[in-house]
Amino acid sequence: MPNSTRTRASTGNSAKKSEKKTTVSPSPERRRELLSTAAEVFAAQGYNATTVRRIADEAGMLAGSLYYHFDSKESMVDEILSTFLDELWAGYEAVLGAGLGPRETVEALVTESFREIDRHRAAVAIYQKESKHLSAQPRFGYLTESQRRFERAWLGALERGVAEGVFRADLDIRLAYRFLRDTVWVAASWYRPGGQHSPEEIARQYLSMVLDGITPRERQERP
Amino acid sequence: MPNSTRTRASTGNSAKKSEKKTTVSPSPERRRELLSTAAEVFAAQGYNATTVRRIADEAGMLAGSLYYHFDSKESMVDEILSTFLDELWAGYEAVLGAGLGPRETVEALVTESFREIDRHRAAVAIYQKESKHLSAQPRFGYLTESQRRFERAWLGALERGVAEGVFRADLDIRLAYRFLRDTVWVAASWYRPGGQHSPEEIARQYLSMVLDGITPRERQERP
DNA sequence: GAGCTTCCCTAACAAGTGTTTGGTAGGTTA
DNA sequence: TAACCTACCAAACACTTGTTAGGGAAGCTC
Numbered sequence: 001m002p003n004s005t006r007t008r009a010s011t012g013n014s015a016k017k018s019e020k021k022t023t024v025s026p027s028p029e030r031r032r033e034l035l036s037t038a039a040e041v042f043a044a045q046g047y048n049a050t051t052v053r054r055i056a057d058e059a060g061m062l063a064g065s066l067y068y069h070f071d072s073k074e075s076m077v078d079e080i081l082s083t084f085l086d087e088l089w090a091g092y093e094a095v096l097g098a099g100l101g102p103r104e105t106v107e108a109l110v111t112e113s114f115r116e117i118d119r120h121r122a123a124v125a126i127y128q129k130e131s132k133h134l135s136a137q138p139r140f141g142y143l144t145e146s147q148r149r150f151e152r153a154w155l156g157a158l159e160r161g162v163a164e165g166v167f168r169a170d171l172d173i174r175l176a177y178r179f180l181r182d183t184v185w186v187a188a189s190w191y192r193p194g195g196q197h198s199p200e201e202i203a204r205q206y207l208s209m210v211l212d213g214i215t216p217r218e219r220q221e222r223p
Numbered sequence: 224m225p226n227s228t229r230t231r232a233s234t235g236n237s238a239k240k241s242e243k244k245t246t247v248s249p250s251p252e253r254r255r256e257l258l259s260t261a262a263e264v265f266a267a268q269g270y271n272a273t274t275v276r277r278i279a280d281e282a283g284m285l286a287g288s289l290y291y292h293f294d295s296k297e298s299m300v301d302e303i304l305s306t307f308l309d310e311l312w313a314g315y316e317a318v319l320g321a322g323l324g325p326r327e328t329v330e331a332l333v334t335e336s337f338r339e340i341d342r343h344r345a346a347v348a349i350y351q352k353e354s355k356h357l358s359a360q361p362r363f364g365y366l367t368e369s370q371r372r373f374e375r376a377w378l379g380a381l382e383r384g385v386a387e388g389v390f391r392a393d394l395d396i397r398l399a400y401r402f403l404r405d406t407v408w409v410a411a412s413w414y415r416p417g418g419q420h421s422p423e424e425i426a427r428q429y430l431s432m433v434l435d436g437i438t439p440r441e442r443q444e445r446p
Numbered sequence: 447g448a449g450c451t452t453c454c455c456t457a458a459c460a461a462g463t464g465t466t467t468g469g470t471a472g473g474t475t476a
Numbered sequence: 477t478a479a480c481c482t483a484c485c486a487a488a489c490a491c492t493t494g495t496t497a498g499g500g501a502a503g504c505t506c
Contacts (some may be wrong), residue, residue: 030452046269046271049271052494052495060454064457064495067496068454071495073495103438104427115484122496124291129269132412166440167437170431171437175428176432179406179432182405183405184310186409187401189355196240205395209399210437213434214391214399214440215390215391216388216392250482274464275464283460285485285486286484287484287486287487288485290466291484297464423481449500449506451502453500453501456499456500458496458498459495459497460493461493461505464489464490466488466490469485472481472483473483475505476477476480
């Protein structure tokens with residue numbers, strides 16, 4: 001029993017357009033358990049390198065038994081990624097709709113991102129590694145759409161910030177966007193929940209570097 | 224003929240411990256051509272998702288024919304990654320041995336990194352995606368070793384910088400290291416050679432953000 | 447206890463995988 | 477012309493892959 005007890009209560013929506021075949025009527029809690037182990041293996045080995053037999057092994061059952069809960073290996077990643085993105089965007093929209101200034105928006109987005117990494121480490125890692133070639137398939141079109149929303153959100157905050165003078169005007173704004181986006185999300189590749197730093201602490205340090213740079217400033221004045 | 228003419232002259236060492244089977248005596252130039260196309264496919268689709276038939280297709284020949292030049296799919300990635308790392312470390316050692324100050328060392332390392340991305344985009348992308356689970360195999364132990372050298376080089380420069388006061392003392396140095404390392408290398412996922420920005424230009428912008436931050440400084444004074 | 451549901455197992459399938467073996471067209475050397 | 481080498485093809489091999497079909501054990505309801 002490698003998986004042991006895993007009782008994370010997450011309010012995933014899952015089952016989007018799932019009235020097509022649905023094996024029988026599996027319990028949602030068991031589904032989430034299995035998805036959690038699957039996500040762990042996917043994140044560690046990569047999606048294509050992971051066999052359904054390996055997942056079943058880790059879950060303490062045989063490969064065929066997985067198909068009582070899911071109708072394909074593909075629908076497993078699908079559900080993993082879509083539930084993650086749903087929760088992510090719930091958090092993001094809350095930030096974007098709060099009427100914050102550009103700098104505060106960036107700070108809140110970064111902090112929220114690290115919280116999501118803390119909660120969905122495996123899903124984030126999968127998203128980073130696989131989204132590029134998964135999004136080629138029409139089934140995963142929401143990955144591309146999510147990327148666009150991402151870009152709008154970040155670019156918007158950066159542009160407003162430059163316009164209001166709280167961000168430097170001499171920077172390539174698209175480069176800065178990619179810079180921010182990447183620096184935040186790659187953290188999922190080394191971050192381990194329960195480590196020394198809390199997500200908020202990591203966010204604080206990251207923001208410190210991104211906003212002020214790693215060289216010392218003469219006077220550190222912030223109202 | 225999808226590959227057309229590709230005549231990049233690189234002084235790869237390749238063929239490390241290759242006196243074990245070596246199919247026959249393939250010409251080194253053809254090897255490099257094929258490795259170039261293979262690297263392109265690996266970077267685009269991922270190593271495991273790439274079939275040897277796909278590589279052969281892209282090279283305009285049949286799958287079995289590849290085995291005249293290489294003895295396995297694995298040895299293809301091996302050669303791609305090891306030749307890249309060899310060249311990378313040649314450049315890095317040149318920087319590290321130049322007796323530069325901490326800030327100049329960081330600047331030079333970043334610039335050199337973007338030059339390597341420009342030259343070995345595909346290899347860097349592969350390295351990023353696959354090194355984690357490739358390094359589990361003893362054959363790819365040099366990946367782990369390279370990672371350690373990386374850490375030593377960057378951490379050393381950062382520590383010296385903090386000691387000399389050219390870098391902020393209030394930052395978690397390991398976080399800063401991962402921050403720097405990641406921000407530089409993830410660029411390989413979106414960088415396209417021949418684009419708007421030269422490697423040096425991108426390095427300049429990145430360094431500007433990393434060193435000074437994205438918020439404006441009151442006085443910009445640098446001797 | 448009959449019937450039903452939930453959850454998993456056993457055993458197989460077809461397709462796709464990396465790899466091998468033997469052959470051969472074309473050029474170079476003798 | 478004969479022998480040889482390079483670079484590829486054609487066809488198959490053994491194995492792994494995701495997936496399916498049928499069955500059965502435990503627990504609940506009536």
